[in-house]
Amino acid sequence: MASQIDVTKPIVIWPTTASIRQNFAYAKSEIEAVQTVAADAMAAATEALLPVALDSLSDVTAPSPAVGDALVWDGTAWVNSPPAANGGGGAAKTYYLTDDETFADNNVLASSPSGTAEVTDAVVCNAGVNGGVTFIGRYVSAPLGGTSIEGGQWTFNTFGSVSANAGLSEIITRINLRKPKTGITVTFTGSGTTRTLTASGGTPFLPEHATSSILTAALAETATQTAWISTYTSSTVVTVTLTNPAFVNTSNVSLDAIYTLLFSVTTGDIAGTAATLYQPITVQPAYSIDSADRIVAAYFGRTDSGSNKTITLYHNGTEHYTNIATPMITRHNDLAGLNEGNYLHQTPAEIAATSAAISAAAAAAATATAAAIPQWQIKTAAFNAVANGAYMVNTTSASITATLPATPATNDVVRSADYAGTFAINNLTVARNGKKIMGLAEDLTISTNNVSLVLTYIDATQGWRIT
Numbered sequence: 001m002a003s004q005i006d007v008t009k010p011i012v013i014w015p016t017t018a019s020i021r022q023n024f025a026y027a028k029s030e031i032e033a034v035q036t037v038a039a040d041a042m043a044a045a046t047e048a049l050l051p052v053a054l055d056s057l058s059d060v061t062a063p064s065p066a067v068g069d070a071l072v073w074d075g076t077a078w079v080n081s082p083p084a085a086n087g088g089g090g091a092a093k094t095y096y097l098t099d100d101e102t103f104a105d106n107n108v109l110a111s112s113p114s115g116t117a118e119v120t121d122a123v124v125c126n127a128g129v130n131g132g133v134t135f136i137g138r139y140v141s142a143p144l145g146g147t148s149i150e151g152g153q154w155t156f157n158t159f160g161s162v163s164a165n166a167g168l169s170e171i172i173t174r175i176n177l178r179k180p181k182t183g184i185t186v187t188f189t190g191s192g193t194t195r196t197l198t199a200s201g202g203t204p205f206l207p208e209h210a211t212s213s214i215l216t217a218a219l220a221e222t223a224t225q226t227a228w229i230s231t232y233t234s235s236t237v238v239t240v241t242l243t244n245p246a247f248v249n250t251s252n253v254s255l256d257a258i259y260t261l262l263f264s265v266t267t268g269d270i271a272g273t274a275a276t277l278y279q280p281i282t283v284q285p286a287y288s289i290d291s292a293d294r295i296v297a298a299y300f301g302r303t304d305s306g307s308n309k310t311i312t313l314y315h316n317g318t319e320h321y322t323n324i325a326t327p328m329i330t331r332h333n334d335l336a337g338l339n340e341g342n343y344l345h346q347t348p349a350e351i352a353a354t355s356a357a358i359s360a361a362a363a364a365a366a367t368a369t370a371a372a373i374p375q376w377q378i379k380t381a382a383f384n385a386v387a388n389g390a391y392m393v394n395t396t397s398a399s400i401t402a403t404l405p406a407t408p409a410t411n412d413v414v415r416s417a418d419y420a421g422t423f424a425i426n427n428l429t430v431a432r433n434g435k436k437i438m439g440l441a442e443d444l445t446i447s448t449n450n451v452s453l454v455l456t457y458i459d460a461t462q463g464w465r466i467t
Helices: 017-049 348-372
Strands: 070-073 078-081 092-103 106-110 119-125 133-140 152-162 169-180 185-189 194-200 219-221 226-232 237-242 257-266 276-278 281-284 294-303 309-315 323-329 376-379 389-393 400-403 413-418 428-431 444-446 452-459 463-466
Touching: 092 133, 092 294, 092 309, 106 294, 119 133, 119 294, 133 169, 133 309, 152 169, 169 309, 194 226, 257 281, 257 294, 294 309, 389 400, 413 428
Parallel strands: 106 133, 376 389, 389 413, 400 428
Antiparallel strands: 070 078, 092 106, 092 323, 119 309, 133 294, 152 276, 152 281, 152 309, 152 323, 169 257, 169 294, 185 194, 194 237, 219 226, 219 257, 226 237, 413 452, 428 444, 452 463
16 A cells, blocks of 8 residues: 655655644554554454354254264264264273174174275175074174173164165164183084084073074174074073084084173164164163173164165275264273383283282292391200301310211301300311312311301312302
8 A cells, every 4th residue: 555645755844734734644544544454354364263153064964963962973974973972071982893803703893993994794685584684794892891881872873775775674783792601612513504502511501592583592602603592402402593504513612602682773774875874872771791701793684675685884994984882981901001111901810920929039038038147056066067057156165066068059158156265275177078178178177266167168179168
């Protein structure tokens, strides 16, 4: 902005009142113009920083919001999500389905998204086959720790799609409790989808384990096959439905665990061929557990349509990562940063072993300390010295002979001292007992009063040496 003040005119020593007023008016006008430009710039910058009103966002959907819901990005749009789905402020545990690891013939529930390529598990369902139910996959957590699964809200963030919309199509999630078994072996016999499973070394099966539906039956896990228990014969014999019908029978393999149903949820009707987020929510009570127990999430497709429907479950990846938000509190030993560097957390068994090792080391140290400190004995007659013995020899009445050990070991020590200052009158004789003293095959006689003597055994050549 060009100034209107004329600086080319000669300086007037005695300016007129009119010229002063004119220049003042020009200056005021320019200052006001600068202030206006600055105010406009500040307003524009402030407006750029203001939050956009929620109702003006085109990518927000909030069906049936509840008090406490938060917005979560599902990969396509911002959607409302209950607090449990957001990890309870960082305290609750969320599990993510991943095919990056396996557990027996299952996959794994991880504590964080895998970030690897997205996986699609597609199954064909038909109401005329197995009631319209088709197994998709199972995912096993790490040991839960503690004594209970906390009660509260479970949110199942499930991405699914279906090949055609006619009829009801859904994804069912079944949550199981996996209890480990030890010392029991099993043998599979028979052929086809169902087999006979016979146990040895224990009685692992209960009548309530068996149902005809794979949505409710308990399961028996071995290293290579996890099977639904369909018929109960006895506590050691059941009929099972295989996960893999092509499975080759095995004999005397370890029965690693039994899975039992805790609860199930469904997405409700799935529509469309594109991956869509479904969020079934359930509130469950607390469940008692043992620290080695795990949860197993099993997924199934189901339709009531008489024509084939392809139902797809999406997981892994960075966009459609199916996960389960639980009310379970993250255990202390699962916190990030533990068991790194010099900060290690031990299991109860490791703590017990460490405590035992410390106690043993303390006892050994006490023994070594006791051995290092002379425990003096007074002797008034001939005696046989022992390794690491210490003797105050009183020869007031007569000379005394101390016989050294017959089979000393290197670094064995024998200490002797004049108890009453009488060695010159009545000598102390140290009998070598077959070993040399100072390299000589001779006994040692001490005839000087108030002498203290330490003999250390070195080897067969030198024998005992004064040290």
